[in-house]
Amino acid sequence: KTGHGFFVGATEMQPLPLSWLDNKPKWIPQWPLTQEKLAAVNDIVLQQLEAGHLQPSTSPWNTPVFVIKKKSGKYQLLHDLRAVNQQMQPMGTLQPGLPVPTMIPKHWPLIVLDLKDCFFSIPLHEQDIQRFAFTVPSINHQGPDKRYEWKVLPQGMTNSPAICQLYVDQAVEPVRQQCPKVQILHYMDDLLITAESESHLMEAYKLLLLYLEKVGLQVAPEKIQKGEVVQYLGLKVTSEKVTPLEFEIAIDGLQTLNDFQKLCGNLNWLRPYCKLTTEDMMPLFNILEGDTQLDSPRRLTKEAHLALQKIEKQIKAMQMERCDPQQALEILIFMEQLYPFAVIWQGGPLLFVYPHSHAPRVLYTQGIAVADLLLTAIKKGDRNGGKTPKRCVVPFAQEAVEAFTRECWQWAYIVLILQIEIDNHYPRHPFVNFCTQVSIKRVQKVRRDPIQGAVTIFTDGAKGGTGAAIFNNQRYFVLTASPSPQHAELAIITTVLRRESAPMNILSDSAYVVNAVQMLATQCLILKSSSVYSYLSENQGLLNQREHAIYIGHIRAHSNLPGPLTRGNMMADHYSRFLLASTALEQAKEYHSKWHVNTHTLSFKFNIPRKQAEDIIRSCEKCVVTIVPKIPAGANPRGLKPGHIWQMDVTHIPSFGRQSCVHVTVDTYSGVVMARAMNKEGVQQVIQHCLQAFAAWGVPHVIKTDNGPAYTSTRFAAFLKEFGISHITGIPYNPQGQAVVERTHLYLKNLIIKQKGGIGEMATSNKDALALALYTINFLNKKKNGKTPAEMHAQSADKESIQWVMWKDLQDNQWKGPFPLLRRIRGAVCFFPQGAAQPIWTPERRIRLVNLPAEELEEKNSI
Structure with missing residues (x-):
């Protein structure tokens, strides 16, 4: 070793410099530690100093450290490097997947190595050391805090795993080149060596030890495994079989989202080597839904408990084969109720392949799901086995495969481009019986051709959420909460399927709905996050329960062709729109009785004629007495964009009592109204109102007021100057120059009066009543262009053709x-x-x- 604590060979390989996004020092203060934990930190730091992993520091960087107690009772030092990681350029994933032990040839001898303190054997680059500094505080500030920095790869650093893989690869790659008949599986600090002959294996083993020592990596002698049975990546590998290690799932500690996330992660690690299907895992996956906080409480449901018992049995019973390089690979497809799964096969199971638990589209048919799974399994065969499977066994008849090939590009690609043989004869093997298949029923619930003698039903959905179905002398109607015509048409299909059990021919002018119902007749997954999930799932259940088949076909709307089919479709169309019109009118009346919105809002929101909207307002006993007569057209200057010109004034509402002075401001471009009830009209209150308006709607370019003493004061002028606002006043004693805000006074007062007894009952104070009125004006009432004042204020000025x-x-x-x-x-x-x-x-x-x-x-x- 050198004086720096590394092997001499380690200096032959230059440390890799890290790339940084930001060179500004980060200093995160060290949080307090108890005396016991501080003593543990000092002990660990002393050990790391002696090992040459740390050195004293005067770095401008600092991030906190802490310790946790392991099950053995010893403390482990952890370094919170999140702030440093944010400054670092990630190196990316160098090894996107794990080695697959089942792809090791049968009967080849094995040696497994475990590198000792791999991270601590790899030095940091000299220029990067200062960024990984930390502080060990002194109790009661008895002296200066001691500071240290890492000289080796710290745990918790983003790029530590990637650098570790590169260093280990520096030792492994020369051995691969010198011993081409040897296979070396490398993942992080775990190495597995295998060769066809014992002599080749030992030669590679000795050479690998030499190169590991050369780059400064040490092998833990007590963790070298040789013999018939070894453990690698959580699996037990024998001369012919690969099985998961025996373990029991502890359910007592499953209390939070983090607990279940770790459990599902561990099980997901084993899934390629066990029959843990998506349906087996679904009760556990469902527990992960909901609150995203790691410590949020979770409960082990009865379904999940049963699933864990089944999973434990599956893990204990599972035995996978090791491969034979001379034999071809095959793929077997098995079906559950909803999700298929695949097995890469070679006289026995080599690897399980599962689909994602969520459907990738709204309707995911069984045929497409199997095709996507096949493509995934083929890629895994290529990547892990080094050869493309040439035969695939599926639970479909040859006629179904031919139909899939005509209708689905994935099947066409598999059969015609990859030229993979598709068969439906499974091999005779106990494992095939273990993977008991769900029988796929071929009962055709939705026919492709009309049913002779069946009644014909016409359906239609209107924009606004109304649907109608007509046949013989009967009519069905539905009203959905969604305004989508597709939702309404799916809802009326649900009504028809629920009430009519006899065979029937359904004609719809929605191609979307026709295709959806035809796909629902097959076993298909439905995307739960889709807005039509509830409609599709209910229709799927009703179709599966039916004894008699149906036919659904598409008919073009408004074709003006002669004949009974066009007349039937027109009747359904008229009934759905009549229902929409009558329903929309009632909804508009109810909405107005609550909010007392204007004509434009009722017309746009409920899609009713302007004349009907005006009639609703005239028939309202509260609005009829406050209808303002139209004034002659004038030329009161207005803003050309949001925040251009504001008009401001004070009005009085006696019912507000001591706070009867209501300061009102209106944006003359968008129509946004700002108002605040106060007890005075003075300049202090005007400034408070302005600050509140600026915080909500921004700072205007110009404010126009009358010549009141508060507005003409030097204090208000200084206030506007501070914000860079121009101030203009109208002609004294002439309110026409303030026509916009003057009209807003009346508008605001009338709305507060009209909302009393309706939505105004929610208000517990005068300020609440004012807030409800402002909400109605700014966010509910629409202008002639169909936009609310808030929408107009949030956008740029209209860019129309000049x-x-x-x-x-x-x-x-x-x-x-x-x-x-x-x-x-x-x-x-x-x-x-x-x-x-x-x-x-x-x-x-x-x-x-x-x-x-x-x-x-x-x-x-x-x-």
């Missing part, structure tokens, strides 16, 4: 222009004359829209 106008200047009575039109609202327009300092607002009657020639229009738009 229109050009001519303007009549009353000063000289001349028409001028053309000028680009910026905005049009309530009988006023805004345009920007060339050479002007700012846009001009004018009544709409003083402008004329003009159509420019294409060449001139293109030239002006480019300017």
